[in-house]
């Protein structure tokens with residue numbers, strides 16, 4: 001594996017999931033694999049989990065880490081090719097990427113969508129610039145379109161918590177006071193479609209996700225019906241597709257409550273965090289023993305470690 005930006009970069013998903021679960025058992029089993037190698041972590045947006053877990057994973061492999069908040073710690077970057085740079089931006093992204101490639105061995109980047117124009121966000125221009133100009137492997141820490149480190153973690157959990165029968169996994173939309181990206185939901189769908197599960201997605205009309213990641217998932221507009229007999233309920237808010245980037249109706253009856261969970265088959269609850277408590281999901285659901293939210297946090301470290309270790313092994317092939 002050279003880059004990690006989508007499930008498409010992974011040739012053997014089961015192998016990568018199991019590699020992550022192996023690191024969970026023994027985080028220091030390859031403690032020197034990354035000795036004298038440097039991971040650069042670039043953030044254009046806030047992060048708590050991705051920053052901590054990826055950095056910790058790199059340390060578990062003996063790597064050095066350089067963390068930069070792009071646009072505040074460095075020069076203001078120009079993203080468009082061919083621009084006459086006599087305005088606000090100070091350095092072209094292609095020069096910045098070449099500089100980082102000179103000093104580091106793996107580059108990782110978080111760049112959220114702007115949520116102004118869905119088709120422009122769908123182009124994932126910043127990540128593509130990294131793939132184009134970097135001379136070293138690239139890892140997405142959540143791009144305009146996908147969040148593969150989160151999704152790999154979530155697939156590790158679906159694997160680890162196997163139910164007796166083929167599990168029913170429900171991805172449900174949830175209310176949020178602000179418009180948030182469709183990225184985590186699309187990414188969860190992209191990966192879950194590779195798993196042997198019964199996959200149902202539920203959301204109000206007008207919140208349709210990206211067709212290219214839906215495959216055979218069942219779309220059910222009635223949340224109660226979708227939740228029936230679920231084994232896993234994955235909760236996430238995402239912006240309306242009809243009114244992209246806007247919150248015109250909170251749909252507060254979509255909050256996941258204890259009553260809604262009674263429709264399921266004692267399902268586990270998952271959320272990537274950060275979560276708006278008592279808006280997306282109630283406290284009693286999030287703090288119930290069947291909530292996996294902190295388990296997801298823990299496994300983020302080992303998902304990132306599996307990815308870094310694979311890239312350290314094969315990234316230059």
Ligand code: AN0
Nearest residue numbers: 180181183184272273274
């Ligand atoms: C971000 C998102 O939905 O993409 C990050 C989640 C990992 N969340 C929010 O913006 C609240």
Ligand code: CP
Nearest residue numbers: 047048049050272273
């Ligand atoms: N789940 C997740 O990626 O969290 P952060 O945005 O805090 O990194």
